[in-house]
Amino acid sequence: MRIGFIGIGGIVDIYRKALAQYQTPVTAVCDINAARVAEVAAAEKCTGYTDYREMLANERLDAVFIAIPPGYHQQQVIDCVKAGCAVFVAKPVGLDPSLVAQTLAAINAAGVINQVGYMARYADIVAKARELIGDRKIVMGLARFMVRMPANHPWWGKRSICGGQIIEQSTHMFDLLRHLMGEVSHVQSFGHQGAADDIADFEDSTIVSLKFANGAIGTVISTSCTEVPEGCGWELTGRDLYLKLTMDLELSGVIDGKPVSYHGEETGYIRQVGEFLTALKTKNQAMIKSSYADAVQSLQLTMAAERSLQNGGQTIRLES
Numbered sequence: 001m002r003i004g005f006i007g008i009g010g011i012v013d014i015y016r017k018a019l020a021q022y023q024t025p026v027t028a029v030c031d032i033n034a035a036r037v038a039e040v041a042a043a044e045k046c047t048g049y050t051d052y053r054e055m056l057a058n059e060r061l062d063a064v065f066i067a068i069p070p071g072y073h074q075q076q077v078i079d080c081v082k083a084g085c086a087v088f089v090a091k092p093v094g095l096d097p098s099l100v101a102q103t104l105a106a107i108n109a110a111g112v113i114n115q116v117g118y119m120a121r122y123a124d125i126v127a128k129a130r131e132l133i134g135d136r137k138i139v140m141g142l143a144r145f146m147v148r149m150p151a152n153h154p155w156w157g158k159r160s161i162c163g164g165q166i167i168e169q170s171t172h173m174f175d176l177l178r179h180l181m182g183e184v185s186h187v188q189s190f191g192h193q194g195a196a197d198d199i200a201d202f203e204d205s206t207i208v209s210l211k212f213a214n215g216a217i218g219t220v221i222s223t224s225c226t227e228v229p230e231g232c233g234w235e236l237t238g239r240d241l242y243l244k245l246t247m248d249l250e251l252s253g254v255i256d257g258k259p260v261s262y263h264g265e266e267t268g269y270i271r272q273v274g275e276f277l278t279a280l281k282t283k284n285q286a287m288i289k290s291s292y293a294d295a296v297q298s299l300q301l302t303m304a305a306e307r308s309l310q311n312g313g314q315t316i317r318l319e320s
């Protein structure tokens with residue numbers, strides 16, 4: 001299996017580690033940073049490029065990992081699928097809704113295996129939570145993304161490139177609530193700005209209220225400036241049901257009066273790559289838990305939350 005990369009920033013080290021674990025070598029890498037290309041190509045003993053079109057023309061790749069900042073998405077995914085490559089795309093899938101729609105159409109037309117890096121869906125604790133929930137109804141979901149982001153990140157703190165924390169980081173929280181609870185019908189957001197202007201040119205803290213199409217409710221809280229990181233997690237409630245999922249391995253709670261305590265053995269970071277490779281080998285898109293089409297739904301939700309934020313907390317209704 002011949003694997004290529006477009007964009008080889010920090011997240012790619014996790015993908016490379018996963019590929020090594022599954023004994024799948026890297027064939028070619030591409031990035032606009034020539035020094036980084038030289039470093040990774042030497043480590044992987046593969047060919048390096050600074051122009052992805054040249055890479056696609058020269059290499060007969062089975063799959064390409066596209067891991068570039070959301071604001072830099074252009075034709076990369078489209079050109080890959082037109083070349084017959086399966087694609088693994090880092091989240092979020094872009095910032096331009098028109099381009100995202102064109103990309104989805106190209107993926108559908110090509111019929112290639114496709115996956116987006118929503119790794120939480122692949123974690124042990126999520127599989128266990130779904131098993132425990134069964135056919136019970138979740139009536140409320142809470143999610144927190146509370147971290148201290150470093151100043152002087154090359155692109156994360158720039159809204160024009162990342163889209164803001166809701167779209168670029170907290171997207172994991174929204175995505176997993178969708179995965180466990182269904183689609184959202186209404187969203188309303190409020191934010192605060194000014195406590196972390198050295199970190200980002202957008203809100204340092206946000207709170208987003210959700211109403212799901214099935215009547216359930218939810219909240220996503222995010223901050224990039226907390227001094228005591230609480231980290232990432234979700235809480236789910238229902239009749240005789242309470243579960244707390246703490247990234248990446250802890251699941252606790254109570255169901256029908258019985259305590260739940262489960263420690264996962266594997267995060268989703270590695271397993272998501274393994275399942276992508278298996279889907280490639282078996283040509284089975286159905287086994288993918290985070291398709292490009294599904295990721296578009298998460299992007300639409302986070303972009304609606306961002307619109308509400310920029311419009312003073314206006315309630316946004318999402319199309320069904």
